[in-house]
Amino acid sequence: MASCDGRVALVTGASRGIGRAIARRLAAEGASVVLSASRMGQHGELEGTLEGAVAEITEAGGKAAAEVANLVDEDARADLVERAERHFGPLDMLVNNAAMARWGLPSQTPARDLRKMLEVNLLAPVALSQQVLPGMRARKRGWILNVTSDSARHAEVPFPDSPEAAHSIVAYGASKAALDRYTSGLAHEVAADGVYVNALAPVAIVLTQETVRVVGQIARRRPDMAEPMEVMVEAALELLTGRHVARVTASRPLLYECRRSVSSLDGSRVLGDALLPVDLDAKIVSLRGARGGIERWRSTATRRLPAPTGVLGPTPTRSSSVSARWAPSRRCCWPRRGSRWSSARSPPHSWSCRAPWDSTANRCGPSSASVGPGR
Numbered sequence: 001m002a003s004c005d006g007r008v009a010l011v012t013g014a015s016r017g018i019g020r021a022i023a024r025r026l027a028a029e030g031a032s033v034v035l036s037a038s039r040m041g042q043h044g045e046l047e048g049t050l051e052g053a054v055a056e057i058t059e060a061g062g063k064a065a066a067e068v069a070n071l072v073d074e075d076a077r078a079d080l081v082e083r084a085e086r087h088f089g090p091l092d093m094l095v096n097n098a099a100m101a102r103w104g105l106p107s108q109t110p111a112r113d114l115r116k117m118l119e120v121n122l123l124a125p126v127a128l129s130q131q132v133l134p135g136m137r138a139r140k141r142g143w144i145l146n147v148t149s150d151s152a153r154h155a156e157v158p159f160p161d162s163p164e165a166a167h168s169i170v171a172y173g174a175s176k177a178a179l180d181r182y183t184s185g186l187a188h189e190v191a192a193d194g195v196y197v198n199a200l201a202p203v204a205i206v207l208t209q210e211t212v213r214v215v216g217q218i219a220r221r222r223p224d225m226a227e228p229m230e231v232m233v234e235a236a237l238e239l240l241t242g243r244h245v246a247r248v249t250a251s252r253p254l255l256y257e258c259r260r261s262v263s264s265l266d267g268s269r270v271l272g273d274a275l276l277p278v279d280l281d282a283k284i285v286s287l288r289g290a291r292g293g294i295e296r297w298r299s300t301a302t303r304r305l306p307a308p309t310g311v312l313g314p315t316p317t318r319s320s321s322v323s324a325r326w327a328p329s330r331r332c333c334w335p336r337r338g339s340r341w342s343s344a345r346s347p348p349h350s351w352s353c354r355a356p357w358d359s360t361a362n363r364c365g366p367s368s369a370s371v372g373p374g375r
Contacts, residue, residue: 002030002267003241008088010081012036012071012128013098016048017208018147018232021265022095023053025233026240027062028267032088036080036098038070060266063088071098071124072116081131090139093240094132096125097147106170114171121175126182129197133190140194143240144186148199150250152177176201180248187246198239202232203250207278226278227251230271234262 009026013019014035023033035057037043037050050066057064065087069080085091100120102113125146136142151173155166180199187197204227235251238244238260247254255262255274262276263269 002028003237004093005030007031007092008034008085008090009093009095009240010034010036010067010084010091010128010132011095011097012069012124015043015050015053016046018202018206018229019095019097020048020053020056021229021233022097022236023064024057024060024062024265025237025267026093027057027064028060028265029237029241031093032063032065033057034065034067034084034087034091036067036069036084038072038098039068040066071120072100074119074123074127077124077127081128085135090135091132092136092141093143093145094128095145095147095236095240096128098124099147099149101169101172103168104171105164105167109171114175117172117175118178121172122178122182125179129186133195136195137190137193142195144195144197145236145239146179146183146197146199147236148180148183148201148248149173149176150201150203152180152201184246184248191245196239196242196244198244198247198249200232200235200239200247200254201250202227203252206232228262228271228276228278230262230265231255231274231276233265234260 004026007030009023009031011019011023011026011033014023015037019037020035023035027033035050035053040050042049050068054064054066065084067080067083067087069083070076081091081094098120100117102109102117104110104113129144132142132144136144149172151169153173183197183199190197204225206227206229208229232251235249235254238254238258239247242258252274254260260274261270262272262274264271
């Protein structure tokens with residue numbers, strides 16, 4: 001029996017990219033999926049249409065339907081859940097994936113662009129969640145997943161690319177930070193009713209048409225900063241089938257923690273684990289343009305990632321520098337609870353905590369003075 005047999009899902013922003021991939025995987029797992037996008041037909045220069053995404057699922061034997069809703073427009077989204085439920089019945093899963101981004105320095109972001117980003121990235125997920133929650137709470141079952149972004153956190157200094165690149169995503173990141181906060185608050189309100197609300201971000205650049213167009217040069221220069229679509233989708237499936245509450249997390253750390261393998265988008269093949277590298281021969285990643293970075297990536301691809309003894313179990317058999325930024329060390333060093341890097345089983349910590357982990361007490365060994373602020 002597939003993990004989503006008999007369930008009904010609504011996925012926004014599903015004509016291409018991450019939303020389309022999540023919808024495809026949910027259908028492969030047995031769900032009936034309603035895909036939503038702002039329009040039928042081609043959208044600008046990017047390939048992929050809503051009707052094409054539905055056809056892809058149905059031709060593979062899945063159940064899918066399409067609903068158009070421009071999420072910038074409050075009236076257009078007001079009855080989206082009601083329309084979606086006419087196809088296959090009450091919704092069990094809602095994936096708020098649709099997003100809008102406008103790039104520019106925060107000091108120069110036009111108010112109209114900021115309003116549009118807030119409409120799509122924050123107010124639309126809020127509205128759709130409020131539409132679907134009465135039925136989910138009455139049935140004592142439901143899952144809501146908000147797709148977020150690592151740009152919600154201020155980029156580490158020195159910046160991995162350039163200051164300009166880091167500054168240009170501030171307004172977009174601010175809208176996602178607001179979504180993260182709403183996610184955690186809503187999750188705690190409705191968890192007792194059997195509704196599981198979480199947020200998920202990729203740990204690196206998921207190579208879609210849009211990201212290749214905007215930040216593709218970073219992925220070509222730094223292949224370790226790219227992530228396979230299948231990793232993000234597998235993490236989404238974990239949050240849409242498990243009993244996670246208020247997780248604001250990232251794809252690879254979640255899969256690593258749950259010891260979950262990564263399968264193909266049609267669910268037919270196991271591709272690897274949380275450390276699955278991006279396909280360096282994929283068409284959208286030019287070997288010619290990234291050869292130096294690829295060779296450096298390959299030279300460190302055998303690095304092993306240690307896990308805290310007694311918390312995550314044995315170290316995986318494969319790893320790479322792709323995950324070196326988030327891998328837990330043998331000393332405590334767990335991030336504070338509530339960050340997307342934290343483990344459900346880890347206590348609150350400061351970034352500076354380096355005390356040994358006490359697996360018996362399931363905590364680190366520092367005194368309260370050494371844990372620092374921000375618990």
